[in-house]
Amino acid sequence: MNITEVAVTVTERPVKHVFRWRAGVPGSGTTQIESRIEIRTDEGMTGVAYAARGAIIVDLFDRRLRDILIGRDPMLKEDLWERVWEIDRIEELPIYALGLADIALWDLTAKIAGLPLYQVIGGYRDRIPAYASTVTFETTEEYLECADQCLAHGFRAIKLHAWGDHRKDARLCQDLRTHVGDEIDLMYDGSAGFDYVESLYLGQALQEAGYLWYEEPMREFNIEAHRRLTERLSIPLLVAETSDGCHYNVADFIAREAAGMVRTSTHYKGGITGGLRVAHLAEAFNLRAEVHGGGLPNLHLACAIPNTTYYESLITSLPIDVEPGIGNDGAISPPHVPGIGWETVERV
Known part of the structure; x- marks a missing residue:
């Protein structure tokens, strides 16, 4: 062929x-x-x-x-x-x-x-919990309302994309924890908006509030800054989302003890092959490789590897408009058709 x-x-x-x-x-x-x-x-x-x-x-x-x-x-x-x-x-x-x-x-x-792609590349599970990943809303009240609607739908985990102000974001994160209680997994994504001092301040607030991970607080070109931040915080730092170099770069984050978890994906880490390389590299160090972003290729990747926790599902509106396929159990399955299954979803 x-x-x-x-x-x-x-x-x-x-x-x-x-x-x-x-x-x-x-x-x-x-x-x-x-x-x-x-x-x-x-x-x-x-x-x-x-x-x-x-x-x-x-x-x-x-x-x-x-x-x-x-x-x-x-x-x-x-x-x-x-x-x-x-x-x-x-x-x-x-x-x-x-x-x-x-x-x-x-x-x-x-x-x-x-066979469905996830079975060909590993086949660890056929259903995975999803977390609700917010866009940036205008007010704390909107975030809390979004959280209420997500929990009512069945999500048991929520990740915040907030305003990019380290003090305001810290207050929002603590307010959300108070609002939803201790049984819901919460995560925060800084979208690389902070310097080291701001990242440390925000990270301390997140660990006080019991967040599951602290994602991409700084641009990822400086591994030493991430090593120092990891050294000062107990919350896992989730890194290497948008850094160039696929598994080679991720290996440097791990070797320098600058990662509590690492990001993998199909769209930023060189497709299915690159995404698997990152996941297996992380597993060799007993680290989670959390799959970044939604979409069918990432869903298949998440269901093929043992060391990822959730599928990321973006919430872009209020009232919420939940991604098709996510059930009232807050979980999603890849299409059970040969290949990726592009024909099973509407392009929106």
Whole structure:
């Protein structure tokens, strides 16, 4: 079997719920641009991946990626992953582009196997608890109302994306703990908005409130700053979400004792192959590799590995609009069809 064609199709549609992030980080905007990547073979099989970008994805496949895929055996995914990694040396691929071909190739592989992707890459479970991951709301009252609605739906864990003010965010986090009680897992994501002093202040408030993890308080270029922060706090620091370098970079965070948990994902860590490498690396150190972000590839990854706790499901509105598939038990299952199962969900 050989790859005969690689096609990229760009579409644009309105955003269902317009939302914002912390100060300094762009929100959703009003339209969503998306690329559909199809890798086709001489035996009539097709693997598919999606990217939340348009022209830049077309450009990268036209100039670089298509040529290293055409004529290759799609089953040799490690070889193709390394070829894309080589291109990254001169192209400095955007982190979200590094794994797109790999995701499509794994979709193709699972279709050939006649199995859901999560079973092909590990098959640890067929259902996983989800946590409600908020966008940035305007007031504390809105966050508390969002929490009430999430708990009523069945979620048993909530993660905050707040305002980017370390003192206000600290108060919000403690107010939420008081509001929901001690039995609900709470997490906080700083979206890399703070320096070391601010991160320490906020981290102390989070550990006093019994939060499960403290995610990405600082930009992740400086591992030493994360090591010093980890040394001063007892709450697990969840790191390496957006840092370049896939498992190589994650290994440095672990080796420098700068991680309480690590992030893995399909969209920021080099597809399914890169996401698995990070997860297995972390497991060798008895660390959790929490899967970052929603979507079907990440859901399959989360159900394939033993050392992740939750699936991340974004809550973008009030009243809440819960992701399809999340039941009243607060859990979700991947589609039980061959491949990733793109055809089972509406593109929104």
